[in-house]
Amino acid sequence: xxxxxxxxxxxxxxxxxxxxxxxxxxxxxxxxxxxxxxxxxxxxxxxxxxxxxxxxxxxxxxxxxxxxxxxxxxxxxxxxxxxxxxxxxxxxxxxxxxxxxxxxxxxxxxxxxxxxxxxxxxxxxxxxxxxxxxxxxxxxxxxxxxxxxxxxxxxxxxxxxxxxxxxxxxxxxxxxxxxxxxxxxxxxxxxxxxxxxxxxxxxxxxxxxxxxxxxxxxxxxxxxxxxxxxxxxxxxxxxxxxxxxxxxxxxxxxxxxxxxxxxxxxxxxxxxxxxxxxxxxxxxxxxxxxxxxxxxxxxxxxxxxxxxxxxxxxxxxxxxxxxxxxxxxxxxxxxxxxxxxxxxxxxxxxxxxxxxxxxxxx
Numbered sequence: 001x002x003x004x005x006x007x008x009x010x011x012x013x014x015x016x017x018x019x020x021x022x023x024x025x026x027x028x029x030x031x032x033x034x035x036x037x038x039x040x041x042x043x044x045x046x047x048x049x050x051x052x053x054x055x056x057x058x059x060x061x062x063x064x065x066x067x068x069x070x071x072x073x074x075x076x077x078x079x080x081x082x083x084x085x086x087x088x089x090x091x092x093x094x095x096x097x098x099x100x101x102x103x104x105x106x107x108x109x110x111x112x113x114x115x116x117x118x119x120x121x122x123x124x125x126x127x128x129x130x131x132x133x134x135x136x137x138x139x140x141x142x143x144x145x146x147x148x149x150x151x152x153x154x155x156x157x158x159x160x161x162x163x164x165x166x167x168x169x170x171x172x173x174x175x176x177x178x179x180x181x182x183x184x185x186x187x188x189x190x191x192x193x194x195x196x197x198x199x200x201x202x203x204x205x206x207x208x209x210x211x212x213x214x215x216x217x218x219x220x221x222x223x224x225x226x227x228x229x230x231x232x233x234x235x236x237x238x239x240x241x242x243x244x245x246x247x248x249x250x251x252x253x254x255x256x257x258x259x260x261x262x263x264x265x266x267x268x269x270x271x272x273x274x275x276x277x278x279x280x281x282x283x284x285x286x287x288x289x290x291x292x293x294x295x296x297x298x299x300x301x302x303x304x305x306x307x308x309x310x311x312x313x314x315x316x317x318x319x320x321x322x323x324x325x326x327x328x329x330x331x332x333x334x335x336x337x338x339x340x341x342x343x344x345x346x347x348x349x350x351x352x353x354x355x356x357x358x359x360x361x362x
Contacts, residue, residue, distance in 0.1 A: 026117035031092035118182035129178025218277035221257035227282035
């Protein structure tokens with residue numbers, strides 16, 4: 001079974017049921033033996049979706065600008081990351097070579113991914129951790145911290161699962177990392193990065209209608225953090241009939257965007273003034289209210305121009321894995337560091353549950 005995305009960030013109601021504030025520490029690792037134009041190994045770390053550092057097979061772990069002082073004050077943490085990056089690189093390299101031989105994947109470029117990390121709810125104290133692997137663009141193994149076993153969604157992963165399940169020290173190490181060490185790191189990073197991690201960024205809100213018979217889309221983009229509510233009102237009361245809400249999804253710059261459509265086919269011209277779109281961002285004292293007004297609606301022509309400029313009205317896809325048959329490799333190089341992301345329609349991995357310290361035999 002594929003993993004289902006966490007929908008706790010979807011909000012409902014007047015100001016919705018505002019989801020608890022969840023913080024996250026995520027690690028992404030990619031091993032691509034034989035790749036010619038990118039590093040064989042890439043590792044990237046994020047706190048609350050903000051990159052804090054990275055490393056690859058040609059350069060040791062290096063913090064991003066805002067985090068340089070933290071690691072100067074905590075040199076042992078940076079050394080730990082550098083050691084772990086090398087260990088995980090060697091482990092993933094050995095694992096993918098074993099898989100290629102076992103599955104007779106002797107030709108072409110094959111990709112092994114690992115996602116690990118934890119989430120912490122600062123209201124309830126709840127902690128969720130994960131450690132998951134993908135091979136060839138599909139789910140391969142996921143750690144179950146309740147049973148201390150690995151879950152194999154594909155028959156090809158069963159042999160590896162059995163071997164890793166038999167390695168008890170690795171299982172305990174993985175559990176310890178996702179349940180204790182990762183949350184400790186996360187809380188420490190949140191304390192340090194409070195000033196810039198919790199910055200509130202307000203969106204621009206616009207009305208878009210592709211044709212005169214299309215729904216009117218109320219579109220907010222550029223907001224941060226991802227804790228927002230958006231709804232349509234009539235005469236000051238929230239409405240649901242004729243309303244099609246969209247998800248809050250990421251932009252390429254780390255901010256978020258959200259849309260909600262209103263079917264106006266049965267709305268008379270004189271009634272348009274009775275409708276407005278409301279955007280509420282957690283931490284804002286006031287809502288952003290946009291009146292339904294034909295004179296400010298962007299047309300299909302405007303939408304095409306936005307798309308041409310790279311500011312489309314469609315939210316960015318959620319980063320996840322893609323099947324090997326339709327692999328689209330998106331390579332983002334920041335200061336010489338490559339991070340590989342894969343996309344697969346309607347196939348998601350939950351936030352990583354991983355132990356960056358455990359080493360299992362492939």
